[in-house]
Amino acid sequence: MGGLCPLKFVLFVSLASVLVPGAWGWSKEGHIMTCRIAQSLLEPDAAHAVENLLPQHVNGDLSALCVWPDQVRHWYRYRWTSPLHFIDTPDDACTYEFSRDCHDTHGKKNMCIVGAIRNFTSQLLHYREGSSDRRHNMTEALLFLSHFMGDVHQPMHVGFTSDEGGNTIELRWFRHKSNLHHVWDREIILTALADYYDKDTELLLQDIVANFTDGVWHDDVSSWKDCDNLMKCPNKYATESINMACKWGYKGVTPGETLADDYFNSRMPIVMKRIAQGGIRLAMFLNRIFSDSDEEFAAAT
Numbered sequence: 432m433g434g435l436c437p438l439k440f441v442l443f444v445s446l447a448s449v450l451v452p453g454a455w456g457w458s459k460e461g462h463i464m465t466c467r468i469a470q471s472l473l474e475p476d477a478a479h480a481v482e483n484l485l486p487q488h489v490n491g492d493l494s495a496l497c498v499w500p501d502q503v504r505h506w507y508r509y510r511w512t513s514p515l516h517f518i519d520t521p522d523d524a525c526t527y528e529f530s531r532d533c534h535d536t537h538g539k540k541n542m543c544i545v546g547a548i549r550n551f552t553s554q555l556l557h558y559r560e561g562s563s564d565r566r567h568n569m570t571e572a573l574l575f576l577s578h579f580m581g582d583v584h585q586p587m588h589v590g591f592t593s594d595e596g597g598n599t600i601e602l603r604w605f606r607h608k609s610n611l612h613h614v615w616d617r618e619i620i621l622t623a624l625a626d627y628y629d630k631d632t633e634l635l636l637q638d639i640v641a642n643f644t645d646g647v648w649h650d651d652v653s654s655w656k657d658c659d660n661l662m663k664c665p666n667k668y669a670t671e672s673i674n675m676a677c678k679w680g681y682k683g684v685t686p687g688e689t690l691a692d693d694y695f696n697s698r699m700p701i702v703m704k705r706i707a708q709g710g711i712r713l714a715m716f717l718n719r720i721f722s723d724s725d726e727e728f729a730a731a732t
Contacts, residue, residue, distance in 0.1 A: 457581050458617035459498045460624070461706055464636045465581040466494035468710025469717065471640075477714075477721040480558060484570045493577060500578040512575070515547035516582050518669055519592040525677040527589055527669045544583045545665040551576040552661050555720045577713055583665060584709035586680050586701070587615040589672035597680060603689040611684055614694075619702045622695055635703075643707050655708050656715045668712065675701060 457465065470493045473481060482491040489495040503509040504516065514535035520527050535542035541550070554567040555576065582588045590596030590612070597611030604618045620635075628634040642648050658664040679701050684690070 457585050457706065458620050459501075460620050460632050460635075461585070461617070461702075462497040462501075462578060462581045463494045464632065464639065464706050465584075465709040465713065466497040466577050467636060468640065468707065469577065469580075469713035470494065472711065472714035472718075474718045474722070476723055477717045480721040481573065481717065484558075484573050486570065493573075496574050497577050497581065499574050512547075514542045515544060515575075515579060516588065517596055518543045518545065518589045518673075519596070520589060520673055522591045522593050525673060527666070527673045529666055544579050544588060545669050547579045548576060548583065548665040549662050551579070552716060552720060558721065576716065580713040580716065581706075581709045583668045583672060584705040584712075585615060586672045586675035586705065587612045589669050590676050590680070596676075600684065600686050602684070602687060605689070605691050611680065614690060615680060615698075615702065619695060619699055623699055623703075639703050639707050642703070643711065648704065648707060652711060655711050658712075658715060661716060661719060664712075668708075672705075675705070 470478070470481065481493055485491060485493060485496070500509075500512065500516075504513045518527065518532050520532050529545060533543040533546045534540050540546070551572040554572040555569060557567060558569055587597045594600050595612070597615070598613075600611040602609060602611060602614075604614055605622070609618055624630045624632060624635055628638075643652050679698055684694075
């Protein structure tokens with residue numbers, strides 16, 4: 432490619448621990464990159480709080496535990512968190528409404544990704560009250576918020592109800608069996624790593640970061656971070672995802688078909704951009720949650 436970075440080339444051309452496949456948000460690679468981006472953008476107060484909340488064995492690395500909510504979602508103690516990883520919307524409506532869509536299969540309200548982000552944001556806002564008599568497990572709240580900020584940016588995690596966000600749409604990804612949800616969770620990322628990055632996630636992460644620091648997304652970053660109220664902004668992120676699921680996820684896909692180069696080349700930039708947006712917005716949330724200013728605390732509680 433003559434020295435032109437693969438991700439930037441695709442962007443230019445296109446836009447001129449193991450669980451059951453499909454149960455993840457982003458793949459472990461996607462969640463790790465989201466959290467790596469976020470941690471690199473933390474201000475001193477937030478960086479200190481995050482390091483203080485993380486267990487010693489991860490040596491201050493948030494990304495080491497960003498997949499943890501996926502690993503425990505089927506454990507008895509955490510089974511209640513399983514509905515928090517997604518939002519089911521009416522088939523073909525291509526819209527999201529909190530009051531209509533944020534509930535579990537039994538109709539319990541607030542049990543979806545957006546409800547989870549709100550809940551764990553509210554919990555973390557109590558961090559500055561001190562360590563005595565805490566009402567919440569702040570470490571778990573940090574890990575859940577970090578994970579769900581990734582999930583809400585995966586378009587197929589805000590998908591149609593009848594196909595479970597593409598999980599029941601079986602197809603082939605190049606030469607092997609998969610489903611539409613898993614294509615977005617992991618297949619696109621793994622194919623990009625294999626084709627362009629010698630399976631080195633660090634190299635892919637460098638390209639994503641380059642694209643928002645001084646590349647094609649640079650002028651969009653301020654709008655990505657625009658948020659007047661931390662409790663309301665996740666609704667915007669979910670709306671973005673269902674719009675992308677309709678425009679880029681479901682569109683043109685027939686169950687049983689083989690998805691290959693055309694689908695990969697046109698969707699890869701979307702996946703990478705959503706990882707970048709998730710990381711930047713997670714950093715924005717953590718910076719405001721752990722800021723010394725009382726302004727956000729008053730607004731969000």
